[in-house]
Amino acid sequence: MDFKIRDRSVVQGRRPLSEERRLYLQLMQQGVSNREACRIVGINEKTGRRWRNGRAPSGGNVGASPITAVAPSSVPSRYLCEADRIHIADRVREKATIRAIAAELGRGPSTVSREIHRNRHPENRQYRPFAAQARADGRRPRPKPRKISLNPELRDAVQAGLDELWSPERICQALRAQFPNRPEMHVVHETVYQALYLQGRGELRRELAGALRTGRARRKPQRQDQQRRPRFAEPMAMISERPAEAEDRAVPGHWEGDLIIGKDSGSTIGTLVERATRYVMLVHLPDGRGAEAVRDALQETVQRLPAHLKRSLTWDQGSEMGRHHEFTVATDVPVYFCDPASPWQRGSNENTNGLLRQYFPKGTDLSVHTREHLDAVAAQLNGRPRKTLGWETPAERLHKLLAA
Incomplete structure (x- = not known):
C-alpha cells in the first residue's frame, strides 16, 4: 500500500483528510474492521465511526452525512454534486x-x-x-417568487406609476430616487415587464398593460424568421440559385463584386472580379456608396463589356445593393446574393481585395484616386502572372477564352 500514514506525534495544524477518507472507505469495502482501518489510516476510531455513520447536528456542531462510494456517472452532470x-x-x-x-x-x-x-x-x-x-x-426549486409579488409596497408603487402612463424604465428610476437606501424597493424594468406579461401570477393587474406605449398585453417574439423584414424591397436571388456553370469557372462572364472602404468609412472603391480568369475591373465611386450611386457606377462599368461577358454578378447583402433590381433591368445581368457572414462564397473577390490593399492601404482616403488611376491599377493587376492560372496573366487567360 502506497499510502503514507500521518504522524500524529507532530502538530501539523488543520489538514484536509480527503486521501484518508478515500482510503478508509476502501478498507471498509474490503471487510476490514473499523478499528483496524482507523489504525492503518492513522485516525481516531471515533472519526472513523463518524465518517461511516454520519453525525447529527447538536449544539454548535454541524451535522454531516455518511461517506458513501458513488459510482461515477457515465454522463457528466450539469450541476456540482x-x-x-x-x-x-x-x-x-x-x-x-x-x-x-x-x-x-x-x-x-x-x-x-x-x-x-x-x-x-x-x-x-x-x-x-x-x-x-x-x-x-x-x-434550485422553480418557479421562484417574484420580487414584485413579495412586496405589496413595491407592487403598489409600480401600479401607481403605470396609472400615470409612465414607462417601466421611468418607474424604476423614480423608485431609486424616491427610496435610495431601500434596495427592496429597487427593480429593473425587465422585472416590471415580466410582471405584466407573465401573468400567474397576480403581480400586476392585466389591464395595466394598456399603459405601455405599445398597448400590448403579451410580449412580441423578436426572433421568428417569418416576422423578419426582408433585406431589400425587391426579393433577392440567393447564391444557391446561381447557374452551375458559374461554380465550376468553365464559362467566363460570371463576376464577383464588393467594396473596399477608406478612412473613417468616408470613401469607397468598387471591385469586380471575373471568376474564370480573375480579371479585375475597378468602379469609381466619387459620390459615395449609396444605393443609387453604386447602381449607376456599376451600370456604367458593366456596359463596357461584351454581351457574352455579362452573365451574372455575385455580391454580399450590403445596403449598397438596394437597387439591384434596377441594375438587372438596365444591364440584363442577374444579381445573386451570398448568405450572411459567408465571405468565402466570393473567394476570388476577397483575394483580389487583399491584393488591392497594396495600392490602397487601409485607413487612407480613397477619394483622391481618379478614374484614370483606378484603370491603371486594374491594368497592372491584370498583367500580373497568377499561380492559380498556371502563371498566366488574367488578361492572357481572358484573351484565350474569348478567342476560343
Missing part, C-alpha cells in the same frame, strides 16, 4: 488554485469560482461543502 463540493473544500484548504481545482473536476474555472463565492459562509467566508450543498438545493 456533494462529492464535488467536498473535493473543492479540501483543495481550498490546501490553497490550490481555482484552475487546478477546475481541471481536477473537469469543470470550467468560472464554475468553481462562482461556487466558492456564492456558497461560502456569509460571515467567516469559509467554504463548507455540506452547507454549500444545502444552499444550492435551496436555490
Whole structure:
C-alpha cells in the first residue's frame, strides 16, 4: 500500500483528510474492521465511526452525512454534486488554485469560482461543502417568487406609476430616487415587464398593460424568421440559385463584386472580379456608396463589356445593393446574393481585395484616386502572372477564352 500514514506525534495544524477518507472507505469495502482501518489510516476510531455513520447536528456542531462510494456517472452532470463540493473544500484548504481545482473536476474555472463565492459562509467566508450543498438545493426549486409579488409596497408603487402612463424604465428610476437606501424597493424594468406579461401570477393587474406605449398585453417574439423584414424591397436571388456553370469557372462572364472602404468609412472603391480568369475591373465611386450611386457606377462599368461577358454578378447583402433590381433591368445581368457572414462564397473577390490593399492601404482616403488611376491599377493587376492560372496573366487567360 502506497499510502503514507500521518504522524500524529507532530502538530501539523488543520489538514484536509480527503486521501484518508478515500482510503478508509476502501478498507471498509474490503471487510476490514473499523478499528483496524482507523489504525492503518492513522485516525481516531471515533472519526472513523463518524465518517461511516454520519453525525447529527447538536449544539454548535454541524451535522454531516455518511461517506458513501458513488459510482461515477457515465454522463457528466450539469450541476456540482456533494462529492464535488467536498473535493473543492479540501483543495481550498490546501490553497490550490481555482484552475487546478477546475481541471481536477473537469469543470470550467468560472464554475468553481462562482461556487466558492456564492456558497461560502456569509460571515467567516469559509467554504463548507455540506452547507454549500444545502444552499444550492435551496436555490434550485422553480418557479421562484417574484420580487414584485413579495412586496405589496413595491407592487403598489409600480401600479401607481403605470396609472400615470409612465414607462417601466421611468418607474424604476423614480423608485431609486424616491427610496435610495431601500434596495427592496429597487427593480429593473425587465422585472416590471415580466410582471405584466407573465401573468400567474397576480403581480400586476392585466389591464395595466394598456399603459405601455405599445398597448400590448403579451410580449412580441423578436426572433421568428417569418416576422423578419426582408433585406431589400425587391426579393433577392440567393447564391444557391446561381447557374452551375458559374461554380465550376468553365464559362467566363460570371463576376464577383464588393467594396473596399477608406478612412473613417468616408470613401469607397468598387471591385469586380471575373471568376474564370480573375480579371479585375475597378468602379469609381466619387459620390459615395449609396444605393443609387453604386447602381449607376456599376451600370456604367458593366456596359463596357461584351454581351457574352455579362452573365451574372455575385455580391454580399450590403445596403449598397438596394437597387439591384434596377441594375438587372438596365444591364440584363442577374444579381445573386451570398448568405450572411459567408465571405468565402466570393473567394476570388476577397483575394483580389487583399491584393488591392497594396495600392490602397487601409485607413487612407480613397477619394483622391481618379478614374484614370483606378484603370491603371486594374491594368497592372491584370498583367500580373497568377499561380492559380498556371502563371498566366488574367488578361492572357481572358484573351484565350474569348478567342476560343
